Amino acid sequence: MLALVMLVNRTGAMVLPFLSIYMTQALGFTIQEVGTVLACFGLGAVTGSWLGGWLTDRFGNFWVQTLSLLLSVPLFLVIPQFTSVEAVSIAIYVLSVVTESFRPANSVSVARYARPENITRAFSLNRMAINLGFSIGPALGGFLASISYHWIFYGNALGASIATLTFILFFYKRKGTVRTKQAEPIPASSQAPKSPYRDWLFLLFSLLCCIYAICFFQLLSTMPLFYQKGHFLNEQQIGIILGFSGLIVVIFEMLLVHIAERRLNYASSIFWGTALCAVSFALLPLPTGYWILYASIFMLSISEILAMPFMASVAVKRASKQNQGAYMGLNALAFSTAHVFSPFLGTRIADNYGFNVLWWGTATVLVGVAIGLYFVVRKM
Incomplete structure (x- = not known):
């Protein structure tokens, strides 16, 4: 089910592949201004990855994933209202922080719900779902963008909404795989690892x-x-x-x-x-x-x-x-x-x-x- 949620979410990922074209065609940004906005997306990804891991350790992977998916919906809907380089840069940064905080929480979730002997295959399945979603999302995004660039944001919001509902319905109050804790051997040397x-x-x-x-x-x-x-x-x-x-x-x-x-x-x-x-x-x-x-x-x-x-x-x-x-x-x-x-x-x-x-x-x-x-x- 985690892979299904990831598949639905990545299938709806239509904004990023067309973001550079959207900014040059619809907003009239120069190529260098497009690079600045996309660099802000990268900064948001760095921040979101750290923040998602920090929040997951304190509040649990379920709530971090739920809030990441849920908060991304209104952000996708309001971004088309911004038209200046500064406003779009800030909006894209915030969006990236919110969406990328999903990744570390999702990784913890995969490890929690998979059986110990299946963890590697579970991560492989999750990665396959991401790539399959990315193979569908841009194709759908290209069709919607040919109608109106605003529709790629609306499509992304719809995908995040469906992923949120699917995730909540299946994982709310669901317990992960119980693992027996084994005593770890004491290291032969007390020297801190390099x-x-x-x-x-x-x-x-x-x-x-x-x-x-x-x-x-x-x-x-x-x-x-x-x-x-x-x-x-x-x-x-x-x-x-x-x-x-x-x-x-x-x-x-x-x-x-x-x-x-x-x-x-x-x-x-x-x-x-x-x-x-x-x-x-x-x-x-x-x-x-x-x-x-x-x-x-x-x-x-x-x-x-x-x-x-x-x-x-x-x-x-x-x-x-x-x-x-x-x-x-x-x-x-x-x-x-x-x-x-x-x-x-x-x-x-x-x-x-x-x-x-x-x-x-x-x-x-x-x-x-x-x-x-x-x-x-x-x-x-």
């Missing part, structure tokens, strides 16, 4: 992960603008391409991760995932037809499958049992920080130098990141 912020090799790894994510997250900011301005696609066509990305992850993730675990080590899998990301961006400037966009997004989706799960696994393996949370937190912070810098840098490069310079530059950076990650992970 902080990830003093682990210079892991800090370098996290920095490279952040740069990879800055490049990858162009998917949510400059790429929709490029589809519209560079290839003159309409909202429905853009929605179908973005939805295709989520569908590829749903279809191939479990298979490719299984193959990579058996035939590749962590360093090789992350290297090829990052290299494919470089190829996907290098394809975009080619003066070919509509099909090249699908080839590029396909490569980008395979890159996500090969790189991101294994980046998280590296963080887990690097840590000890006493500081696993700290290492995972730093790894998550690298990706959250990328949400801030990705739209801010990408839109400014595209506006000042053109999209082709952005794509070639991104591909070049990713080649260097792929090589760096390969040697750093091997050394780790």
Whole structure:
């Protein structure tokens, strides 16, 4: 049921994929102003992730998830009333804080309701629901945006409303899986575990992960603008391409991760995932037809499958049992920080130098990141 709630909620996620187009077309913002607003969304995501975890520890995952879903509904409805850069930036920041606080509470909820032997599969199912929802949401959003951009906000509000009702009806006063608490062995040494912020090799790894994510997250900011301005696609066509990305992850993730675990080590899998990301961006400037966009997004989706799960696994393996949370937190912070810098840098490069310079530059950076990650992970 948690996966169903996530599926409904992400199916209604129509605003973010079209936010950059909405601001340029309906509000008349410049590309750089769009980058500023989307950077505020990234700041909100960082704040919301921290706040959601803090509130979950104090009030429980049920109430945090319920309030996150419930409060997002009126926010989606009122955002179309704001038209200035400052007002939209503040509104998007608040919306991001509210919606992203759902994630840590949902992760705790998955761990609570799943049986101990099924936790890994439960998280995989939840991730699959997110990607399946993302494959449906942009396609629906493209159809609604072709009617009126306001409808994508109304559609997102409707999706959040349905998800809220589903969640409350099924999980109100529902108890999680009871686990017997076992005595933990006392560590042989009383020495405090090493902080990830003093682990210079892991800090370098996290920095490279952040740069990879800055490049990858162009998917949510400059790429929709490029589809519209560079290839003159309409909202429905853009929605179908973005939805295709989520569908590829749903279809191939479990298979490719299984193959990579058996035939590749962590360093090789992350290297090829990052290299494919470089190829996907290098394809975009080619003066070919509509099909090249699908080839590029396909490569980008395979890159996500090969790189991101294994980046998280590296963080887990690097840590000890006493500081696993700290290492995972730093790894998550690298990706959250990328949400801030990705739209801010990408839109400014595209506006000042053109999209082709952005794509070639991104591909070049990713080649260097792929090589760096390969040697750093091997050394780790």
